[in-house]
Amino acid sequence: MKLIHLIEQLPKTELHLHIEGTLEPELMWALAEKHGVALPYDSVEAIKAAYQFDSLQSFLDLYYQGADVLRDEEDFYQLMRSYLQHCHADNIVHTEIMFDPQTHTERGVGFDVFMPGFQRAIDEAKKQWGISVYLIMSFLRHLSEAAAIETLNKAREYYPVIKAVGLDSSEQGNPPEKFVKVFTAARALGFKCVAHAGEEGPPDYIWQALDLLKIDRVDHGVRAEEDEQLIKRLRDSGMALTVCPQSNIKLCVFDNMAQHNILDLLEQGLCVTVNSDDPSYFGGYLNDNYKALMTHLAMNETALVQLVKNSFIGSFLPAEEKNKWLRCIDNLVAKAA
Numbered sequence: 001m002k003l004i005h006l007i008e009q010l011p012k013t014e015l016h017l018h019i020e021g022t023l024e025p026e027l028m029w030a031l032a033e034k035h036g037v038a039l040p041y042d043s044v045e046a047i048k049a050a051y052q053f054d055s056l057q058s059f060l061d062l063y064y065q066g067a068d069v070l071r072d073e074e075d076f077y078q079l080m081r082s083y084l085q086h087c088h089a090d091n092i093v094h095t096e097i098m099f100d101p102q103t104h105t106e107r108g109v110g111f112d113v114f115m116p117g118f119q120r121a122i123d124e125a126k127k128q129w130g131i132s133v134y135l136i137m138s139f140l141r142h143l144s145e146a147a148a149i150e151t152l153n154k155a156r157e158y159y160p161v162i163k164a165v166g167l168d169s170s171e172q173g174n175p176p177e178k179f180v181k182v183f184t185a186a187r188a189l190g191f192k193c194v195a196h197a198g199e200e201g202p203p204d205y206i207w208q209a210l211d212l213l214k215i216d217r218v219d220h221g222v223r224a225e226e227d228e229q230l231i232k233r234l235r236d237s238g239m240a241l242t243v244c245p246q247s248n249i250k251l252c253v254f255d256n257m258a259q260h261n262i263l264d265l266l267e268q269g270l271c272v273t274v275n276s277d278d279p280s281y282f283g284g285y286l287n288d289n290y291k292a293l294m295t296h297l298a299m300n301e302t303a304l305v306q307l308v309k310n311s312f313i314g315s316f317l318p319a320e321e322k323n324k325w326l327r328c329i330d331n332l333v334a335k336a337a
């Protein structure tokens with residue numbers, strides 16, 4: 001079977017996806033009209049044309065501005081529904097989705113608005129397509145730790161439907177050590193922990209996330225390659241890295257896809273996975289990211305299958321579920337040979 005067909009047909013998980021980053025320009029435009037929100041663009045085409053970034057911050061400025069059109073329960077339902085339709089199209093059978101409560105609560109849009117919208121779309125996708133979903137509540141690291149603690153407390157009613165907490169937004173100057181208390185509290189409450197680290201920030205931020213926040217998974221982590229001891233630590237502990245190839249190119253972490261280090265990290269024995277991060281801003285959903293590795297990095301079948309298996313191994317699914325999917329992948333690959 002051709003590699004491109006294998007990409008499409010293998011069951012996959014996505015482990016690094018910001019739901020606010022799936023807001024397509026068409027939906028942004030429609031919701032701005034619905035709520036009378038003034039956008040600094042005069043057309044959908046102008047929104048698309050504005051998506052040229054030279055750093056993480058230049059993207060985040062547009063991403064937070066875009067999220068301002070999300071106002072009522074139906075908006076959050078539509079946002080989630082549309083991403084889960086993409087999951088179905090890409091044969092994603094399980095996804096662990098980040099949401100940024102503070103992006104909404106800071107604008108007066110509460111948990112009681114976005115959580116029911118998310119949940120309705122998740123319930124439908126489960127029933128309609130059998131997709132399983134975990135939610136990851138991410139704290140914005142450019143805000144204070146006190147604000148993160150307040151968010152953790154505000155979410156209390158929704159703890160049963162939240163699997164993990166995360167840390168995102170502007171990395172440089174906002175090290176993991178700033179959030180030790182809130183991660184310690186979240187862990188004590190039984191949440192899994194993840195954090196963006198080593199996207200733009202130095203390897204030291206990955207060490208801090210591991211040792212101080214005691215994370216279960218690293219989001220991005222591509223700058224680990226600069227530190228041999230860190231590579232050894234990640235390999236020996238089997239720590240999963242949620243790498244986002246197209247995001248890294250759009251945000252200038254690498255000059256172009258041919259320069260991306262994901263396959264080098266895989267070869268060094270790290271549990272790297274492929275993810276789309278903010279697909280509507282970065283030009284592709286999950287399968288597009290795999291296809292980019294095929295086109296620009298000459299990813300072969302062995303590498304593809306390992307990356308897809310890693311997406312299950314690095315997930316927070318129970319062991320029996322992981323093993324079921326790993327066997328399913330082996331069977332599909334054997335049949336395709």
Ligand SMILES: Nc1ncnc2[nH]cnc12
Pocket residue numbers: 018021056063168169170171196199247277278
């Ligand atoms: N790639 C990214 N890095 C940090 N924060 C984010 N929020 C949404 N996407 C992000």
Ligand SMILES: [Zn+2]
Pocket residue numbers: 016017018168196219277
């Ligand atoms: Zn991210």
